[in-house]
Amino acid sequence: MKTTDWIKIIGILFIVSVAAGLILWFLPARGKTANIYVDGECIKSIDLTLVSEPYEFTVTTGDGVNTVRVEKGRICVVSSDCPDKVCVETSWISDSGMPIVCLPHRLVIRIEKVSHADDNGFDAVTR
Amino acid sequence: MTKFREKRIRSSLCLGLLLIVFSFSACEGAAGKARTPHTSTFFAMDTVMSVTVYGDETAADEAEILVSDLEKKLSVTDENSDVARLNRDKSAVVSDDTYNVIKTSLELSERTDGAIDITVYPVVKAWGFTTGEYRVPSLEELGELLETVDHRKVDVSGENTETGENTVTIADDQTVDLGCIAKGYTGDAVIKMLKEKGVQSAIVNLGGNVQTLGMKPGGGLWNVGITDPFDLSGYAGSLYVREKCVITSGGYERYFTSENVRYHHIIDTKTGYPATSGLASVTVVGDSGVICDALSTALFALGLEKATEFYRNSEDFEAVFITESGELFITEGLRDAFTPLGNYENKKITVIEHENN
Amino acid sequence: MNREKNNNKGFSAARVATDGVLLGLALIIFIVELAIPPLTPIPGIKAGLSNVITLFSMFTIGPVDTLIILILRIILGNIFSGNAFAMVYSFAGGILCYLTVLLLKKILTKDQVWVAGVFGAVVHNIGQILTAVLITKTPAIFSYLPVLIVSGIITGLFTGLIATMSVKKVTLFK
Numbered sequence: 001m002k003t004t005d006w007i008k009i010i011g012i013l014f015i016v017s018v019a020a021g022l023i024l025w026f027l028p029a030r031g032k033t034a035n036i037y038v039d040g041e042c043i044k045s046i047d048l049t050l051v052s053e054p055y056e057f058t059v060t061t062g063d064g065v066n067t068v069r070v071e072k073g074r075i076c077v078v079s080s081d082c083p084d085k086v087c088v089e090t091s092w093i094s095d096s097g098m099p100i101v102c103l104p105h106r107l108v109i110r111i112e113k114v115s116h117a118d119d120n121g122f123d124a125v126t127r
Numbered sequence: 128m129t130k131f132r133e134k135r136i137r138s139s140l141c142l143g144l145l146l147i148v149f150s151f152s153a154c155e156g157a158a159g160k161a162r163t164p165h166t167s168t169f170f171a172m173d174t175v176m177s178v179t180v181y182g183d184e185t186a187a188d189e190a191e192i193l194v195s196d197l198e199k200k201l202s203v204t205d206e207n208s209d210v211a212r213l214n215r216d217k218s219a220v221v222s223d224d225t226y227n228v229i230k231t232s233l234e235l236s237e238r239t240d241g242a243i244d245i246t247v248y249p250v251v252k253a254w255g256f257t258t259g260e261y262r263v264p265s266l267e268e269l270g271e272l273l274e275t276v277d278h279r280k281v282d283v284s285g286e287n288t289e290t291g292e293n294t295v296t297i298a299d300d301q302t303v304d305l306g307c308i309a310k311g312y313t314g315d316a317v318i319k320m321l322k323e324k325g326v327q328s329a330i331v332n333l334g335g336n337v338q339t340l341g342m343k344p345g346g347g348l349w350n351v352g353i354t355d356p357f358d359l360s361g362y363a364g365s366l367y368v369r370e371k372c373v374i375t376s377g378g379y380e381r382y383f384t385s386e387n388v389r390y391h392h393i394i395d396t397k398t399g400y401p402a403t404s405g406l407a408s409v410t411v412v413g414d415s416g417v418i419c420d421a422l423s424t425a426l427f428a429l430g431l432e433k434a435t436e437f438y439r440n441s442e443d444f445e446a447v448f449i450t451e452s453g454e455l456f457i458t459e460g461l462r463d464a465f466t467p468l469g470n471y472e473n474k475k476i477t478v479i480e481h482e483n484n
Numbered sequence: 485m486n487r488e489k490n491n492n493k494g495f496s497a498a499r500v501a502t503d504g505v506l507l508g509l510a511l512i513i514f515i516v517e518l519a520i521p522p523l524t525p526i527p528g529i530k531a532g533l534s535n536v537i538t539l540f541s542m543f544t545i546g547p548v549d550t551l552i553i554l555i556l557r558i559i560l561g562n563i564f565s566g567n568a569f570a571m572v573y574s575f576a577g578g579i580l581c582y583l584t585v586l587l588l589k590k591i592l593t594k595d596q597v598w599v600a601g602v603f604g605a606v607v608h609n610i611g612q613i614l615t616a617v618l619i620t621k622t623p624a625i626f627s628y629l630p631v632l633i634v635s636g637i638i639t640g641l642f643t644g645l646i647a648t649m650s651v652k653k654v655t656l657f658k
Contacts, residue, residue, distance in 0.1 A: 006599045013606070014637050021630030039347050043365070044466065055473065060367040060463050061347050099625065106347065106619075122352035122365065123343070126375040126410060127335040 032095075034075045036068070037108040048073050048094075048111070063105045075109060077102065167191045171198050172310060174334030180321060181328035181344045189324075190317045190331070197313050200225045203248070203304040204257075210305060218296040226293040228305050228312045228417075229283055235308070235421040236278035239437070242425035244278045244396045246297070248304035254401075256392045257304075261383035263390065269399035275300040276396055311374060311420025314338035318416070335380070337373040338416050348464075355469060356407035356449055362468045363408075363449055366461065372416045376423035377408030395428050404430030407451050412461065413444035422446075431456065435479055502545060507553045507560075510537040514561040532608040532636070534561075535581045536643035539601050542585050543594065543651045554578050572619070573612050580611035597651055601644020606636035 036044040038061050054071040056078065066087060069078040074094040077087040080102055087102035093111060100109040167187035168177040171194050178190040200222050202208045209225035221229070232245045249272045255261040264272075280301060285294030297303060305312075310333045318340050321329050329340040330349055339349045348367040355361040356377045366373055378391030378401065395402040409427045411419040422444055426434040431448055438446065438458055445460035456477045457465050467476060513534045534557060541550040558578050562571040581604040588600040609632035617625045 003596055003599075006596060010599070010602050010637060014634060017630045017633040017637070019630075021634065024627055024630060038350075039343070041350075043350055044468070046472075053473065057466050058463055059466070063346065065463055098627075101616075101625075103616075103619070122362075123330050123339075123349045124332045124337040124373075125335075125352040125354060125362070126332075126337045126373045127354040127359070127377070127380065 032073065032111060033113065034070070034109055034111050037110070039106045046070055046075065048075060059105075059107060061105045061107065066102055066105055066107055068109070075111070076100065077107075077109070080105070169194070171195055172202070172306075172313070172334065174310075176331070176333045178317060178331045179329060180326055183321075183324060183326050186321055186324050186326055186329070190320065193317060193320055194313055194333075197224060197309075197316060201228060201305050201309045201312075203306065210303065213295055213297060214302040217299055217301075218294060220292045220294050223291075223293065224312075224316070225305075226283065226286070226295065228308060229281065229295055229303075231312070231417050232305065232308050232421065233278055233281060233283060235418065235425070239421070239425040239429070241278060241396050242428045243307055243421045244276055245303040245305055245307065246278055246281065246301050247276050247394055247396050248302045249275055250394050250396075250399050251304065251392070252302075254390065254392075254394070255383070256381065261385065261390070263385055264399075273397075273399045275302075276399075277301075307424050308417050308421045310334060310336045311372070311416035311418070314372065314416035314420075335375060336416065336420060339368060339370055339372070342369050352468075353410050353447060354408070355471070357453065358470070361470065363455070363471050364447065364465055364467045366410075366412065366447075367464045367466075368412065371412050371414060372419045373410060373412050374416070374419040374423045375408055375410040376427045377406075378402075378427075379407070393424055393427050402428035402430075404428060405451050406431060406434075406448055407453075408449045409434070410447040411444050412446065412464075415443070418443060438479060439481060499545075499549070503549050503553055506537055506541055506545075506549075507556055510534050510553060510557040511561050511564075513537065514557060515565060518565055532577055532581070532605050532639060533643060535578070535604055535608055536601070536647050538578070538582055539585055539597060539604060539643060539647035540650050542582075542589055542600075543597055543647070544654055547586055547589075551582060554582055573615050576611040576615040577608035581605070581608040583607075594651055595648065597648040598641060598644030601642075601647055602637055602640035605640030605643065606633055609633065609636040 032048045034046045034048055035042045036046075036059060038059065043059070048070070049072070051070055051072045054069065056067055056069045059066045059068060064081045066080040066082070067078050069076055074092045076092040077090070077100055080087050082102055082104040084104065087100050087107065090098070090100045093100055093109070095111055101107070164179050164181050165184055165187045166177055166179040167190060168175065169191050170176070176194060178187045180186040180190070199205060199207070200209045201224070203210045203214070205211060209219065209221040213219040213221065229245065232243070236244050250269065251257065253264040253268060253272055275298065277298075280298040281303070282296040283293075285296065287293060314331055314333050314336055315338070317331055318329070318338055321340055327341045328344045331338050337351050339351075342348060348369050351366045351368060351373045352362045353364050353366065353373075353375065355363040356379045359379065376393060378389070378393055380392065382389050382391035382401075384390070391401045393402050394400070404427065406427055409423050411423040411426065413419045413422075426437065426446065426448075429437065431450060434446070434448065438444070445458040447461065447465065448456040450456070453474075454477070455467065455471055455474055456479055458479045459481055462478060465476075467474065513536065517533050537557070538550055538554055541553055558571065558574040562574055584607045585600045585604045588603060592600055610629070613625060613628060613632060
């Protein structure tokens, strides 16, 4: 194939990706519910618009502890005992663009439209 | 280098590569199998039970058989059970399991100063909790029945190591019911059996008593929800635990209402009345199912203050208390493991320190 | 002596030496790459600059040696940098890049090596995202795809051009 053909192909791929990226970036905040997933399961759901006073809580997994801070409209991981601390460096997220990920602890915090926590988020319920 | 040697080196390299790829996929495959849960759900001891085992295909069913077997011995309603015979004859040779349960219950009665007592059965019966024919007994009736309630009159000295036959004797006016610790004991037995089978990850829920083995197959902690005593479809919080028992007692589980007064099933062994300690639910977390089961009932009856003192004098459990006014207290060992949920998310959580201030 | 057909000639000293040098280079690039601040908050996803070695080797000493160097680089590099976690990501990105370059090699000329670089890098990043989604079980990470495709094109161009120039300049193996 001619080099110019390749340039065309790559050029198109580039433009399409940029366009897709821009669209995703400027998408209106899809919802304000922070869903916290551990190992793929949603263990907790917080409606960020209903938060009045900031508060913190910890999420403990078999691999360690993450401390999460919740304020009106945003959430972050304020401290963690994981080795790379990428989750802490991510700082606040307030919309659905970027998730906070703590890979060593298999923790993901995403802002979505609805709560994904269901009764089966628990392994068992004591009563 | 000869052609043969070269070939050998080449083939061993290829073999090495293949082995690496193969072992990766084998690990994935094995990991996949070890992550598959097998659950057995059944009805026993008057409630729904479920046993979920990861990795072993038959263990869950075997657990069901074990539970059913224990129920036959421990049930107070089955007229052929050890307990029924003991209640009828006042002295009986019982199976090892029954003997162990009774012995343990007496130890716990000593430890809780009688807050838990298998001999309280006549009182419970009088309220109608066993038959469903609820009534409010008179003070006199309760007074008479309370006279029979005394765990110290239960004689377990009849242990015969030669014949292996253990005899238990109770007073003539006594009847016993092992319900307050039977599920805890059964849970322990199930976990023990699973461990002996080599199971590394399992969770059982015996009518609301949760007991766990190891961690989740992926290495994560078990997430156990605590029912909100004021909204049974909601949750007060969740606990992340590793191989612990989580057992809750609350008046909301079983009660009846008469003339606008609610009477629940956790009877105060001193007054004969449903315990009015100010607590709505108590969740005890620890290694032993039988201890957690007994303590959850005992601490509920004792109330927050006495329970706090009890906690400070103990080393084998942690607890979550929810008072009738909706306040949340947790013992300090659960600080990291407990997460409030629902209506309790923005509430103040008081942590009970272990050392006396 | 056309080195590309050297696969069947066994491990001569020259071959081992060449592979060793390239492996060493790959490892150095790998370690240096770790010092670059992550492009995305998703840990483990790296820029893929070490693929320049894969590119170069593929067009000079052939697929077999390239694969050997690649696998060794991934294993050694991740163990020595102390992050065994990242190995899955490296494998996903590295192997997919390798396969892509291998396929493209058949239809590209030596002047078009950079094209393989671009596609290799893009595929490398896609592989990493796939791995991240599989491990964390959150499909939402796919939302990073556009960003990583664009950055893949850019780094791919960069490494591709370097590789193209090096391949053309190298006479030792011709």
